[in-house]
Amino acid sequence: MSILEITDYIGIIAFALSGYWVAAQHKLDILGAFIVAFLTALGGGVIRDILTGATPYAFTHTLPAAIVIGVVASAYLLRLQRFFDYQKKLIFLLSDGLGLVSFSISGAMAALSAQFNFFGVMLVALITAVGGGVVRDILLNEIPFILRTGFYGTIAILTGAFIFLLNEIGFLNPYTVTLLFFFSLFLRLWAIFGKWSLPKL
Numbered sequence: 001m002s003i004l005e006i007t008d009y010i011g012i013i014a015f016a017l018s019g020y021w022v023a024a025q026h027k028l029d030i031l032g033a034f035i036v037a038f039l040t041a042l043g044g045g046v047i048r049d050i051l052t053g054a055t056p057y058a059f060t061h062t063l064p065a066a067i068v069i070g071v072v073a074s075a076y077l078l079r080l081q082r083f084f085d086y087q088k089k090l091i092f093l094l095s096d097g098l099g100l101v102s103f104s105i106s107g108a109m110a111a112l113s114a115q116f117n118f119f120g121v122m123l124v125a126l127i128t129a130v131g132g133g134v135v136r137d138i139l140l141n142e143i144p145f146i147l148r149t150g151f152y153g154t155i156a157i158l159t160g161a162f163i164f165l166l167n168e169i170g171f172l173n174p175y176t177v178t179l180l181f182f183f184s185l186f187l188r189l190w191a192i193f194g195k196w197s198l199p200k201l
Contacts, residue, residue, distance in 0.1 A: 003177050004109050008045060008057070011102030012064055015132060016041040016071035017080075018096040024081035026140055036136055037072045038065070041099075043132030048107045051124055052114040097188040101181055103129040104156040108163035112172075118164050125160025126153055151191035154198070159184045 019040030023033035042058045042065070049056040058064040075081070107128025111121040130146045130153055137144040146153045162180050166172040190196075 003174055004106050004113075007102040007106040007109075007177075007181070009063070009067065011099045011106060012041045012045075012067045013071055014095045014097075014099035014102065015044075016068045017075060018092060018099060019132075019136060020072050020075045020080065021092050021095075022136065022140070030076065033076070034069070034072055036139070037068050039136045039139065040132045041068050041071075043135045044103050044128045044130065045106070045132075047131040048103075048110055048124055048128040051127065052110045052116075054110070054114075093189065093192055097185050097192075100129050100152065100155060100188060101159060101184040104159035104184065105163060105177060105181060107156075108160040111160075112163065112167055118161070121164040122157050122160040125163070126156045129153075129156035129159075151188070151196045151198070155184055155188045155191070158187075 016037045019037035020033055022040070023036040026032075026036075028036065045064070046056040046058055104125045108121050108125040110128070111124035114120075116124060130144070134144040134146060159180065162184075163172065163177075166176050166180070
């Protein structure tokens with residue numbers, strides 16, 4: 001299994017769970033929960049594949065959809081919808097952070113494979129990480145989360161930049177990607193608890 005597939009699966013699991021909590025917050029029914037989880041977990045990856053000229057992975061493999069179904073079904077059986085105040089729960093923040101970082105890495109690596117330049121790699125990393133969440137928020141008639149918190153999209157952009165630079169100097173390997181994964185996740189959580197934000201207009 002490649003690094004791209006591993007980060008993809010981690011992102012799918014994490015975003016499917018965070019999508020489920022968002023659905024619970026809006027008191028959707030079980031079908032609504034599945035739709036929101038699918039959009040959150042698979043939307044960014046589908047957009048990434050379209051941008052890089054690949055057939056969407058979620059449409060040619062059964063495992064991504066099976067993971068989302070398994071996560072939502074498990075969350076429902078375990079009654080995780082009890083955590084309605086989800087945005088203040090550490091487990092939600094961790095889940096969302098895992099998805100953000102995982103998809104940032106997979107997006108950047110897919111862009112590298114498509115021979116995108118520095119700007120292209122950062123942009124695809126950002127779109128992959130936040131694309132599903134933006135579609136979800138628009139569906140739920142909310143301002144997309146990326147537009148409300150400064151250090152959400154910033155983490156995705158920085159992660160994409162690091163992936164590009166590691167590749168340029170010949171140090172892109174499973175070990176450096178793993179270190180970057182934990183560094184970006186730590187940075188995201190630190191930004192949350194430190195209440196970092198970019199200047200507002």
